[in-house]
Amino acid sequence: MNPILNRFLSYVTIDTQSDPNSSTTPSTEKQWNLANKLAEELKLIGLSDVTIDENAYIMATLPSNSTDASIPVIGFIAHFDTSPDFSGTNVNPQIIENYDGKDIVLNKEKNIILSPDYFDDLLQYKGQTIITTDGTTLLGADDKAGITEIVSAMEYLIHHPEIKHGTIKIGFTPDEEIGRGAHKFDVEKFGADWAYTMDGSQVGELEYENFNAASAKIVISGKSVHPGYAKGKMINAISIANEFMTLLPENEVPQKTTGSEGFFHVHHISGEIENATIELIIRDHDKSLFEKRKVRIATIKEQLNKIHGNCIHIEVKDQYFNMKEKVAPVYHIVTTAKEAMESLGITPLIKPIRGGTDGSQLSFMGLPCPNIFAGGHNFHGKYEYVPLESIESAIKVIVKICELTATKSNR
Template sequence: MQHIIDRFISYVTIDTESDANSPTTPSTAKQWDLANKLAEELKAIGMEDVTIDEHSYVMATLPSNVDHEVPVIGFVSHFDTTPDFTGANVKPQIVPNYDGGDIILNKELNIVLSPSYFKDMLQYKGQTIITTDGTTLLGADDKAGITEIVTAMEYMIQHPEIKHGKIRICFTPDEEIGRGADLFDVEKFGAEWAYTMDGSQIGELEYENFNAAGAKITFKGISVHPGYAKGKMINSMLLANNFISQLPANEVPEKTKGYEGFFHVVGISGSIEETTVQLIIRDHDKVKFEERKVMIQTITDNINAEYQKQFGGDVVIPEVRDYYYNMKEKVEPVMHIVEIAEKAMRELGIEPLIKPIRGGTDGSRLSYMGLPCPNIFAGGHNFHGKYEYVPVESMQKAVEVIVKIAELTAEKK
């Protein structure tokens, strides 16, 4: 257990926060610190063909140790952390034999991780939990996944009696800002299929995710002295408010679950003459996803028609861009890759939790790039904030799942 704890802590204490406003890949220079460390560590444990390209994508090979033909499979995780919450100066706290009560993350700031709010904690009673100190995120998303992949590769190298085919691994930058797969060289990777180790609680196995788009909507106005504004002023902030009020009130993240999609206002800034609203659009169903984009255009058209004569042009200008699509379409034709992972979990006494991802992973993009890529649990909870934690036993089980998948894939048919 200590070995996996030490490895995980060595990763999370390196700041790898990504930056959506940066045009480079990786988006932040500090991501190189962990990328370079991982490349050296992979060489040290005995991995072959270890490469790190000009964009910090790290790849390596565990050669086959069987004499029959086996599909090449892969495992993928990302080393950046979200810019939503600081990942600088992470100070992990280790809580052995968790007693099921509150965990004080920071006494001075009165920050407490409590099962009264985060009920999932109770399933890990008696286990060792790693938390934050309440001032940063932890980085289990997705340094837990990296820890598990490296540890699994090391274990198989040290135990050649475990039979497996050729395995490829890749660690990517910038997943948290939606660019992790942008420069992923699928041909170089050379796997028939892969798994991202980027899920949450133990047992998660996912091959469905949101279809996702983003919208930047600009509202134009006319500023006139308020004492003489009747019939002349157009307040762009009120136009934005009008637009938002026409979106379905119950189709927002805080009121939806499961397969239910939503509109999510993530940013708004403006003045009388110009206001910008940032939206994200999500739905598992492709038809409903397209209908949501049509709704954006319909509301736009109606407001523009109302103000066309007064303004002399469009007062609402939407820019909608698709981000990624539901991987289900690409995974269903090769469902045996999900069935292998499910069988691996069951053989290890883990009950698979097969459910849709209310988000996306590198795997969704990779699946559309020709690399079918379901998602497997990495063990962490409460990602992207100060209440993030990961049970060490979950990471250990994820290591076992990786090894078992390798074994099952190498079995003679």
């Protein structure tokens, strides 16, 4: 079997799903299974200073093989947890060699089909090797493809000392999928001047802008009264929750926005007459529009409280901010990645991320950190897939960035 494919499969078959309701780091004990494996593997391939701390953050170093002490120290980062949105238990990858451009049957028994009629990106990969799910779990290419790429690139550089490079740092994090991947990342210990997260999608993606992000929890208190005698007395928390959602702009939702357009996304609602809870996220690339969205939530609360009494309480928490603010002043780190892709015949796709990565938080922690493609598609669900050739392309980009960083320091 292709050693890169074999490495990727060995990672995705280990369940590392994170849990937003846990207060520990990592949020699930099972993340340690892959974390410990990775730490040992990094030692085996020959990296130095391999560490894994009490929170499962992994760091390692590929020492410089150049006599030029002025080469910047750069890093590559990926996360090993998978999304809580869909099962990561008993992942059973399917390998589709020489993909013919037709429907892929993920699960015949359940009639689950990965079709280019719906997912037209598939047609870019005719003739390639596609790795899919079996229709019952996610795949975990987000972000185990990124881990595969970083480990494989470091191994390649070790085996090809003729490629000159400076000191390279790598880091693997838990709990990125629940927004905590960078929370306990020791930037000072990592010791890089800048880094790249390998956590994007299709080949060529290069991103240094992301959403400003916040979460909101709306708690509604009602009063239960016998419905036959409820006039003027009952306060139905479920009905008020529905009113709240109807006052949100109907076209500013994920399924109706794209590019730099922001949104409100209700992702959880529960309740009964006496208590109801709405959980939503707020996203916008523009900081001023982001703040206006938070004001809008507060305004809706005030409007409904005037009608129903002081029954609605809101908790809004900022999650992360647009890394453009921190990366733009050192834009040469984006240019280096762009040059690396172009030298390999890859067309850079520079665009904002409609989401966030560890890099967005790390950038505000003092480690500027653009995001590079890892190759996967349809993350967080049963239709997730990744072409093997995309993983191989990302490995080449990492190697080339290391080489160019050393070369450019001499210009």
